[in-house]
Amino acid sequence: MSEDRPMSEAKDLEMRQTEARAAFEELRRKILAALEALEAECPGPFAEPDQQPGRFVETDWVRADHLGGDGGGGRMALLNGRLFEKAGVHCSTVYGSFPPEFAAQIPGAEEDPQFWASGISLIVHPFNPHVPTVHMNCRYVATSKAWFGGGADLTPMLDARRQQEDADAIDFHAAMKGACLRHREVADYARFKQWCDDYFYLKHRKEPRGIGGIFFDYVSTPAGFDAELAFVRDVGESFLAIYPKIVRRNFATPWAEAERDAQLVRRGRYVEFNLLYDRGTIFGLKTGGNVDSILSSMPPLVKWP
Amino acid sequence: MSEDRPMSEAKDLEMRQTEARAAFEELRRKILAALEALEAECPGPFAEPDQQPGRFVETDWVRADHLGGDGGGGRMALLNGRLFEKAGVHCSTVYGSFPPEFAAQIPGAEEDPQFWASGISLIVHPFNPHVPTVHMNCRYVATSKAWFGGGADLTPMLDARRQQEDADAIDFHAAMKGACLRHREVADYARFKQWCDDYFYLKHRKEPRGIGGIFFDYVSTPAGFDAELAFVRDVGESFLAIYPKIVRRNFATPWAEAERDAQLVRRGRYVEFNLLYDRGTIFGLKTGGNVDSILSSMPPLVKWP
Numbered sequence: 318m319s320e321d322r323p324m325s326e327a328k329d330l331e332m333r334q335t336e337a338r339a340a341f342e343e344l345r346r347k348i349l350a351a352l353e354a355l356e357a358e359c360p361g362p363f364a365e366p367d368q369q370p371g372r373f374v375e376t377d378w379v380r381a382d383h384l385g386g387d388g389g390g391g392r393m394a395l396l397n398g399r400l401f402e403k404a405g406v407h408c409s410t411v412y413g414s415f416p417p418e419f420a421a422q423i424p425g426a427e428e429d430p431q432f433w434a435s436g437i438s439l440i441v442h443p444f445n446p447h448v449p450t451v452h453m454n455c456r457y458v459a460t461s462k463a464w465f466g467g468g469a470d471l472t473p474m475l476d477a478r479r480q481q482e483d484a485d486a487i488d489f490h491a492a493m494k495g496a497c498l499r500h501r502e503v504a505d506y507a508r509f510k511q512w513c514d515d516y517f518y519l520k521h522r523k524e525p526r527g528i529g530g531i532f533f534d535y536v537s538t539p540a541g542f543d544a545e546l547a548f549v550r551d552v553g554e555s556f557l558a559i560y561p562k563i564v565r566r567n568f569a570t571p572w573a574e575a576e577r578d579a580q581l582v583r584r585g586r587y588v589e590f591n592l593l594y595d596r597g598t599i600f601g602l603k604t605g606g607n608v609d610s611i612l613s614s615m616p617p618l619v620k621w622p
Numbered sequence: 623m624s625e626d627r628p629m630s631e632a633k634d635l636e637m638r639q640t641e642a643r644a645a646f647e648e649l650r651r652k653i654l655a656a657l658e659a660l661e662a663e664c665p666g667p668f669a670e671p672d673q674q675p676g677r678f679v680e681t682d683w684v685r686a687d688h689l690g691g692d693g694g695g696g697r698m699a700l701l702n703g704r705l706f707e708k709a710g711v712h713c714s715t716v717y718g719s720f721p722p723e724f725a726a727q728i729p730g731a732e733e734d735p736q737f738w739a740s741g742i743s744l745i746v747h748p749f750n751p752h753v754p755t756v757h758m759n760c761r762y763v764a765t766s767k768a769w770f771g772g773g774a775d776l777t778p779m780l781d782a783r784r785q786q787e788d789a790d791a792i793d794f795h796a797a798m799k800g801a802c803l804r805h806r807e808v809a810d811y812a813r814f815k816q817w818c819d820d821y822f823y824l825k826h827r828k829e830p831r832g833i834g835g836i837f838f839d840y841v842s843t844p845a846g847f848d849a850e851l852a853f854v855r856d857v858g859e860s861f862l863a864i865y866p867k868i869v870r871r872n873f874a875t876p877w878a879e880a881e882r883d884a885q886l887v888r889r890g891r892y893v894e895f896n897l898l899y900d901r902g903t904i905f906g907l908k909t910g911g912n913v914d915s916i917l918s919s920m921p922p923l924v925k926w927p
Contacts, residue, residue: 397927403926403927520907520908521907521908522913581923585920588893588897588924589917592894592897592898593907599898602826602898603825603826608826608827612894613926615890615926616926617925617926617927618923618925619924619926620923620924621708621918621921621922621924622702622922
């Protein structure tokens with residue numbers, strides 16, 4: 318690499334890893350603060366009206382690499398509240414070597430199984446069936462290659478609201494589109510939106526999980542690391558700009574028992590998706606990941622009548 | 623095959639299929655009657671004390687083979703009751719050809735993907751956390767080979783009861799052992815018991831699903847079809863002899879809210895097992911099986927706190 322290149326291009330992998338990790342952890346702090354603020358603010362109709370606002374409880378965990386050495390770890394934050402029946406926001410930075418049976422499936426790990434990965438993931442299961450469930454994650458992965466992956470998608474729980482014409486769906490899509498359009502050199506909105514629709518699909522039921530959003534992986538572009546990280550940060554900021562707005566517009570709407578029931582059944586679809594299809598969940602569970610943080614995506618209460 | 627052989631050995635495949643199917647359907651009738659009788663009889667402490675006994679609701683379904691032709695079908699029976707929060711008993715007889723990606727995994731289907739399979743499966747999720755969940759299934763499968771598979775296993779929901787020293791565990795094991803010992807020429811109890819322990823194990827949590835039972839597959843012995851079917855019938859009869867006894871001894875035991883909670887959390891493990899590991903569930907869902915009957919094994923209400 319030429320000595321004449323600007324510092325930003327010459328940045329070595331270690332600096333990029335440090336920056337990506339710091340960005341995820343900054344995003345984490347902002348998201349925890351935003352969700353706790355919503356919890357404190359909400360005076361809506363809850364299961365137990367006198368319940369105090371929930372606060373995040375944080376737990377650190379460490380990972381042993383499959384060869385037994387230091388494998389990194391993470392911090393999970395879980396909230397069981399009155400607005401958010403369950404919310405999980407997790408950061409982790411893990412490293413080591415992939416077990417042989419997985420190395421072949423990972424770009425750049427075919428010959429050298431060493432990897433490093435840092436990311437943030439969140440899932441929010443609100444009490445009120447009118448407030449959509451949301452999921453977001455961003456990660457930076459380094460093998461002999463390095464790339465960003467991630468996305469955000471919205472799952473309104475009631476059939477009448479799980480529609481592309483609904484204001485929540487329109488605004489969520491607009492937010493994700495905005496993040497992509499502000500970083501055209503990195504993000505192809507049409508492709509990332511389609512990827513989301515294709516990914517979050519329950520094949521056995523022939524139905525989508527929610528109304529979509531964006532999904533991307535293996536993002537490594539000529540625009541370079543700084544531009545890519547700026548895009549991923551913008552996905553996080555766009556989530557922070559839109560989800561609280563969607564929560565505020567819905568959380569005071571009263572619900573009937575039948576709507577709560579519909580929500581609990583819909584949550585079953587979420588479980589089915591995560592355990593049957595989600596690559597991150599299955600991969601994490603089968604490679605000795607932290608069971609508590611991986612399965613904190615499971616909804617707090619679910620019905621299969 | 624010699625003309626001198628007794629009729630029972632010379633019996634052709636079609637007769638064997640007809641007999642196996644009839645045996646499963648007879649077992650189904652007995653099980654529906656036994657579970658409905660328990661529902662009617664129970665005067666225990668229920669969520670809603672004035673609730674009427676549940677009755678099975680039966681639904682026929684047909685299967686299209688993956689090439690579009692007739693693929694058989696089945697009858698599902700579901701009960702949402704007061705003793706049994708949810709019970710499903712299903713018979714199906716399906717046939718056609720395996721999709722190429724599956725044919726390679728099935729004995730005798732490597733070269734000719736034609737198959738025929740008939741079976742019964744049941745799962746019972748009682749309301750009272752003191753009453754164990756139970757699962758049983760038996761099947762006869764024919765490709766260019768033919769064999770029986772099946773088993774029965776018990777899952778007491780409370781930690782204090784999910785112990786090998788508990789009377790329920792001891793009696794359930796004794797019943798399954800009895801079925802095996804009465805058919806030594808077909809069933810190897812020690813092997814079938816170990817197979818059950820190995821199969822019903824949640825690797826990601828490093829914990830067994832329940833207290834075990836028996837599990838067997840690819841049963842095709844020198845003793846022949848009649849002896850094998852007699853063993854499989856005996857597994858069903860032994861289930862019928864022991865499970866109602868276990869229900870009766872537990873269903874009047876009062877439970878505390880914390881025990882109901884523990885039950886709902888334990889049911890989450892059942893979901894995790896069935897969606898992450900259970901061959902029948904995954905195979906069924908990925909090969910166009912009947913989603914409603916396959917997923918009727920999902921518990922009615924589940925917590926992941």
